[in-house]
Amino acid sequence: MSRTKHVSPKKISAKKIAGHKKSLAKPLMTEKMTTEKREKQPKGPAQLYTVLRGMKDILPKDGEMWQHIYHTAENIAAAYGFSYVETPVLEQSSLFIRSIGKGTDVVDKEMYTFDDRDGTKVCLRPEMTASVARAYMNHGLQTLPQPVKVWYWGQMFRHDRPQAGRYRQFHQFGCEILGEHSPVVDAELVVVAYNMLRDLGIETQVKVNSIGTLEDRQNYIVELVGYLRSKRSYLSEDSKKRINKNPLRILDSKLEQDIAVVEEAPQIIDWLSDTSKKFFMDVIEYLDEAGVPYVLTPTLVRGLDYYTDTVFELFADGQAEGSQSALGGGGRYNGLVAQLGGVDTPAAGFSLGIERIVSILRDREGAKEKAEENSIKQKPGGIFFAQLGDQARKRSLHLIEDLRREGIVLYHNLAKSSLKAQMEIANKLGVSHTLILGQKEVQDGTVLVRNMESGIQEVVDQKKVKNTIRKIRGV
RNA sequence: GUGGCCAUGGUAUAAAGGUUAUUACUUCGGUUUGUGGUACCGACAAUACGGGUUCAAUUCCCGUUGGCCACCCCA
Numbered sequence: 001m002s003r004t005k006h007v008s009p010k011k012i013s014a015k016k017i018a019g020h021k022k023s024l025a026k027p028l029m030t031e032k033m034t035t036e037k038r039e040k041q042p043k044g045p046a047q048l049y050t051v052l053r054g055m056k057d058i059l060p061k062d063g064e065m066w067q068h069i070y071h072t073a074e075n076i077a078a079a080y081g082f083s084y085v086e087t088p089v090l091e092q093s094s095l096f097i098r099s100i101g102k103g104t105d106v107v108d109k110e111m112y113t114f115d116d117r118d119g120t121k122v123c124l125r126p127e128m129t130a131s132v133a134r135a136y137m138n139h140g141l142q143t144l145p146q147p148v149k150v151w152y153w154g155q156m157f158r159h160d161r162p163q164a165g166r167y168r169q170f171h172q173f174g175c176e177i178l179g180e181h182s183p184v185v186d187a188e189l190v191v192v193a194y195n196m197l198r199d200l201g202i203e204t205q206v207k208v209n210s211i212g213t214l215e216d217r218q219n220y221i222v223e224l225v226g227y228l229r230s231k232r233s234y235l236s237e238d239s240k241k242r243i244n245k246n247p248l249r250i251l252d253s254k255l256e257q258d259i260a261v262v263e264e265a266p267q268i269i270d271w272l273s274d275t276s277k278k279f280f281m282d283v284i285e286y287l288d289e290a291g292v293p294y295v296l297t298p299t300l301v302r303g304l305d306y307y308t309d310t311v312f313e314l315f316a317d318g319q320a321e322g323s324q325s326a327l328g329g330g331g332r333y334n335g336l337v338a339q340l341g342g343v344d345t346p347a348a349g350f351s352l353g354i355e356r357i358v359s360i361l362r363d364r365e366g367a368k369e370k371a372e373e374n375s376i377k378q379k380p381g382g383i384f385f386a387q388l389g390d391q392a393r394k395r396s397l398h399l400i401e402d403l404r405r406e407g408i409v410l411y412h413n414l415a416k417s418s419l420k421a422q423m424e425i426a427n428k429l430g431v432s433h434t435l436i437l438g439q440k441e442v443q444d445g446t447v448l449v450r451n452m453e454s455g456i457q458e459v460v461d462q463k464k465v466k467n468t469i470r471k472i473r474g475v
Numbered sequence: 476g477u478g479g480c481c482a483u484g485g486u487a488u489a490a491a492g493g494u495u496a497u498u499a500c501u502u503c504g505g506u507u508u509g510u511g512g513u514a515c516c517g518a519c520a521a522u523a524c525g526g527g528u529u530c531a532a533u534u535c536c537c538g539u540u541g542g543c544c545a546c547c548c549c550a
Binding site: 160420 | 476504511
């Protein structure tokens, strides 16, 4: 919604500039400027900083929703026995190059990579799985009772072209289960992701598939490439290029001509080894049992190389196909830990894109919320505290603190001195009661409690305010 | 990375090749000093940036930047 403003110097008022004496750049003059405007011309910095492309500020109006999502994540992770972990945003580039794989878009064109001061190639993490795997090895987590179940929440970075629901810095919530090779684990992860979204009121469609072991996949790719070559002339230009580079990707092309070819293509399911096939059947049975609706999608392959066997993605119901409707995904990555130099460890996980969840939730709130976008959030049960006079103001912090200890939150603006102004704020906040502390009250050790709806006020002893408030709230 | 659409105060908008660029909301101050919801008055605040055409551009053209959308890819 909001647009970045490039403001030229002449638009920056002297007032805004006040206090910024050190000028960074000389303001540019234009012939058009009148003498009057020129006088206003600030000598201060010409630059107005704006948010970087693909980055996003989370503003007060969004704060509540973000916290709501975070708490939902926290609760569900706790309910399924996951422990919280954090890993650094900065990692060695090669960690991701080796795990996600050369040739994937994430690694080839989207990583924020640079040389650290000592020359180390580092990057801003594009995802968390590799970091979690790294932490698992680094800290000997394989000596804990297995499996190790962890969840995380944090910023990821991919230098992609910004679009709806896609940013260069974005948040993911995710869960990983390391050290267990059982189909229940895969199913549980789907269940957790699915229920997380359901708790938020988002119905999703789960797509599942199995891409087998590395070996299965290699055999399949040989077959697939053979088939695709035979149909080469029917494929789109993009897909022609991908035959050699990344043939699996052709499977989920959205172009009609490709889809026609893919429909006849050999399916990876038929190339799975017996154990992988059995494993996948088991996962599906668990999903049936858990009551999670899913769609078997033979064309589902994921964009990261480390996946083995189970892969899945979650799509919001009713969202237009294609347009950033994937809310998250995951799968099994049995080879990853070993590939990064650890002991061979089976593992699986998933992650959800928070920005996409926010966007769906926002759309849903609709016009009503949009109208209030700039207004203050109503605090229907809230209580405002107003003070009048120096003495009262001085006592204010003390009183607020006393009540805070009792678990009572008072909204206030101690900087205002007129009672009227404070009442206005109280009104805008939509609080039910206002406490008023004036000169007289300070002397008497009392406080006025005003019912904002009826206008009735009563004088209450300061020591008894907490009881009065409790009574008001009906506790 | 490719293509399409777009760019006016904090937000949402109006208008025109030509004096002080409309309106509403928000914010702040006030309508005589210890009381809000209404009303009234006032203040702050915008043509994204750079260049071109023109007597004149914020309006037309080009470039840049940014946004949205689609593709690629993904979350």
